[in-house]
Amino acid sequence: MTVKFLYFAWVREQTGISEEEIALPPEVKDVAGLIAWQRERGPEFAAVFGRDEIIRVAVDRKHALRDTTLDGAREIAFFPPVTGG
Amino acid sequence: MTVKFLYFAWVREQTGISEEEIALPPEVKDVAGLIAWQRERGPEFAAVFGRDEIIRVAVDRKHALRDTTLDGAREIAFFPPVTGG
Amino acid sequence: MIRVQKEDFDIGGEVDALRKGRTDIGAIVSFTGTVRDGGADNPLSSMTLEHYAGMTEQELERIEKEARRRWPLAETLIIHRYGTLRPGDNIVLVITASAHRQAAFEAASFLMDYLKTNAPFWKKETGADGESWVEAKDGDDAALSRWEAED
Amino acid sequence: MIRVQKEDFDIGGEVDALRKGRTDIGAIVSFTGTVRDGGADNPLSSMTLEHYAGMTEQELERIEKEARRRWPLAETLIIHRYGTLRPGDNIVLVITASAHRQAAFEAASFLMDYLKTNAPFWKKETGADGESWVEAKDGDDAALSRWEAED
DSSP: OOEEEEEOHHHHHHHTOSEEEEOOOTTOOBHHHHHHHHHTTOHHHHHHHHOGGGOEEEETTEEEOTTOBOTTOOEEEEEOOOOOO | OOEEEEEOHHHHHHHTOSEEEEOOOTTOOBHHHHHHHHHTTOHHHHHHHTOGGGOEEEETTEEEOTTOBOTTOOEEEEEOOOOOO | OEEEESSOOOHHHHHHHHHTTOOSOOEEEEEEEEOOOOOTTSOEEEEEEEEOTTHHHHHHHHHHHHHHHHSOEEEEEEEEEOEEEOTTOEEEEEEEEESSHHHHHHHHHHHHHHHHHHSOEEEEEEETTEEEEOOOOHHHHHHHHTTGGGO | OEEEESSOOOHHHHHHHHHTTOOSOOEEEEEEEEOOOOOTTSOEEEEEEEEOTTHHHHHHHHHHHHHHHHSOEEEEEEEEEOEEEOTTOEEEEEEEEESSHHHHHHHHHHHHHHHHHHSOEEEEEEETTEEEEOOOOHHHHHHHHHHHTTO
16 A cells, blocks of 8 residues: 655755656654654655754645554654745 | 804804903903803703713814813813714 | 715715725725615604814814824725715715724724714604604714723 | 635726625725735745645635635625736635624624635735745734634
8 A cells, every 4th residue: 555745845956856656654653753764765865854943844735743553544744844925 | 352253063052152251350260160150041051061061172173171270271172072984 | 185075975986086096004994874775663864964064174184194093004995975865875074094904903993983983974864753863872982082091 | 605716806896796785884894915026025826726626615615614604794705826926816705794893893804814824725825936825924823823722
């Protein structure tokens, strides 16, 4: 079972990915675990996801917190704080 | 030296006057004194100016308080609380 | 800028005129006050606004000046109508433009609160039971008091 | 009602459509956010708004619903643009209509504060020094916190 990952703004630019399908390892259970896992994917990912305090995550199109579960998630998005309006 | 009196809204309707020229007696020195003086001008005036708490006065087109002086006043207006907007 | 007029106004046209050619404005707030019907219990056929010509203009200018003293505003506009209006008609338009949204919102709200309690207008309603003068609301004085701590 | 679009919007036309035929509205507030030039020190040639299609609509609907839960609103409208815009261009329009002015003012201000901190849009500016992503403002979180005591 794969999950769709989406990246926006400079998170997209710095990882070089806008969209991908990922098979999440079963030990990644929540947003905090997911960010730790992303940091291990290479130097660009380590740089972006090392900025833990500034990375925002949405799970299935809802703003998520660090302890939000990934159980049943289909679409996960990574982005900086929003700046619309 | 006369002063122009103006009346608005139900103060105008109940006194039956929209505008008049009045020679103010010298003992009427402030707004409180003027309201007391107006009360003596007949039954309609007694009824209107007896509602002391609800009568507003402008002296030379500025909102006045009860202790505002009439010294040098050219135009005095009487009206209920405003209800625009 | 202030205007006191019998004629209707065009909200979009006024906003356009006020911002035309400017790139220093980030936020524009408009407030439009309209004649509200009282509903089935209190149907309104018309409303007549009387005002104190001469003092009205002076008060609106004073209120506008006070708002511009308190907030960094690029532009302000107040238009108030008088005469006979029907349900749904426009009564008043306030527009504020600023670099930032909070100044624009607060100034527009302030202008309306001050206008409601200080501009010499009086409303008379004509409904099913004949004519009656609208009474001032205590809520308007309360709204005004929000700004007085800042005086 | 919410709309997310590339196209410009017409403030007056939107206000007219929203109030058309209604006599139960007494107060209409519009907020328009526009692209502001940074002035001589920081001239802006354009701004590009990226958004998270799908989540944006869902967030705007959630925010609108929350405003309608908190205030008695006759109508609400949120339009947010995306794509490339120039100084002076419209970005966002919020309109609130209510029987009373305080509800309309507060709800419009609330909608903007929530939208600023929750709707998934990101601005990239192109200026004299090239491109840069706009950083979120602490002031926006502070503005939001005004409403949280009421949750």
